[in-house]
Amino acid sequence: MIVAQRKNIPDLLEIVKKHKKLLVLGCGTCVTVCLAGGTREVSIIASALRMAAKLKDISLEVEELTIERQCDNVFIEQAAEAIERNEAVLSLGCGAGVQAIAERFATKPVYAGLDTAFIGILEERGIWTEKCAACGACVLHQYGGICPIARCGKRMLNGPCGGSKEDRCELDPKRQCAWQLIYERLKNIGQLDRLKDVKPPKDWSSSRDGGYRTIIRDDHRV
Amino acid sequence: MKSEVFEPEILAFCCHYCAYSSADLAGSMRIQYPPNVRIIRTPCTGRLETEFFMKAFENGADGVLVAGCLEGGCHFVEGNLTAKRRVNYTKEMLAEIGMEKERLRMINVSAAMARPLADSIIDMVETVRKLGPSPIKNNGSLK
Numbered sequence: 001m002i003v004a005q006r007k008n009i010p011d012l013l014e015i016v017k018k019h020k021k022l023l024v025l026g027c028g029t030c031v032t033v034c035l036a037g038g039t040r041e042v043s044i045i046a047s048a049l050r051m052a053a054k055l056k057d058i059s060l061e062v063e064e065l066t067i068e069r070q071c072d073n074v075f076i077e078q079a080a081e082a083i084e085r086n087e088a089v090l091s092l093g094c095g096a097g098v099q100a101i102a103e104r105f106a107t108k109p110v111y112a113g114l115d116t117a118f119i120g121i122l123e124e125r126g127i128w129t130e131k132c133a134a135c136g137a138c139v140l141h142q143y144g145g146i147c148p149i150a151r152c153g154k155r156m157l158n159g160p161c162g163g164s165k166e167d168r169c170e171l172d173p174k175r176q177c178a179w180q181l182i183y184e185r186l187k188n189i190g191q192l193d194r195l196k197d198v199k200p201p202k203d204w205s206s207s208r209d210g211g212y213r214t215i216i217r218d219d220h221r222v
Numbered sequence: 223m224k225s226e227v228f229e230p231e232i233l234a235f236c237c238h239y240c241a242y243s244s245a246d247l248a249g250s251m252r253i254q255y256p257p258n259v260r261i262i263r264t265p266c267t268g269r270l271e272t273e274f275f276m277k278a279f280e281n282g283a284d285g286v287l288v289a290g291c292l293e294g295g296c297h298f299v300e301g302n303l304t305a306k307r308r309v310n311y312t313k314e315m316l317a318e319i320g321m322e323k324e325r326l327r328m329i330n331v332s333a334a335m336a337r338p339l340a341d342s343i344i345d346m347v348e349t350v351r352k353l354g355p356s357p358i359k360n361n362g363s364l365k
Contacts, residue, residue, distance in 0.1 A: 008318050009315065009318040009319055010318060040271065040272075040273055043273045043276075043277075044272050044273050044276050044315070047273065047276040047277060047279075047280045048276060048315055048318070048319050050280060051276075051279065051280055051319050051321065051358050052318070052319040052320060054357070054358055055319065055320045055321070055357055055358070056320070
């Protein structure tokens with residue numbers, strides 16, 4: 001899932017203070033699961049903004065709404081009326097959600113209430129970690145299912161680097177060395193020989209190259 | 223007629239298994255505590271969410287007291303520890319908003335600690351009295 005965290009209240013107030021009526025719009029998908037932008041967080045951030053505005057003598061009316069998914073037209077439609085009756089929208093969706101709302105309401109200011117951080121998983125209660133860099137050309141099959149791009153501090157395709165101690169990364173001893181994990185995993189699945197293949201430099205043309213990426217599936221188009 | 227001394231209005235979320243029983247015991251023992259607190263019984267302080275505290279302040283509470291079991295003594299094992307983390311998180315948020323963190327406090331008592339509970343309430347009331355009325359307050363009273 002996409003993992004995000006909230007911006008702090010003074011920054012948010014600075015972003016929205018020129019408006020008198022604001023819709024704080026939550027998203028019921030990824031950001032709900034990572035406890036950043038669901039119904040509960042909408043309620044908390046809306047309360048915080050109302051109070052912060054009051055303390056600074058800023059007139060601000062805040063409405064709260066959460067829809068199932070901000071990156072999907074079907075669900076955005078459900079927020080249309082609320083968006084229309086407010087001057088601006090503070091979206092607690094991920095970056096894609098914010099832009100999906102902005103694109104569909106051409107004259108309405110839409111602001112991001114969260115900092116979208118990464119694609120990751122819930123490691124344990126209250127801890128999320130990055131697992132995927134969305135590079136566009138997955139190499140997980142070569143590394144026992146552990147991504148050296150997202151999880152190795154140096155993004156090494158031919159590791160380890162020699163700086164790791166025990167199973168810890170030299171960049172931060174709190175982090176596990178991804179290459180230690182790759183080694184152990186390959187050993188467990190009997191594929192240690194994969195380490196003998198020296199990988200050429202990665203072709204990054206599928207990643208941050210040439211603007212935004214699009215996937216077109218003719219078989220699904222109407 | 224309104225008294226000239228500021229009388230804070232404080233919401234006290236009291237766990238059913240300790241602080242609420244303790245407040246009950248205080249009554250039986252004729253131990254007095256200020257009438258500034260409005261007690262809300264909760265099944266466990268672990269039930270309390272950040273939004274509960276935020277809504278309390280938004281609606282004009284001068285202070286919020288969270289009273290849970292002694293650490294290690296939670297009826298649901300670790301509800302009070304969860305509450306402690308949420309209280310701390312909310313305190314940081316209050317600071318971001320520009321409110322005094324001291325308006326929110328968590329205490330830990332057992333069901334037998336009527337006197338310490340009354341003392342904690344007295345201390346909380348005095349702390350909030352010194353801070354003055356909540357700057358959020360509309361009409362001088364809880365809605």
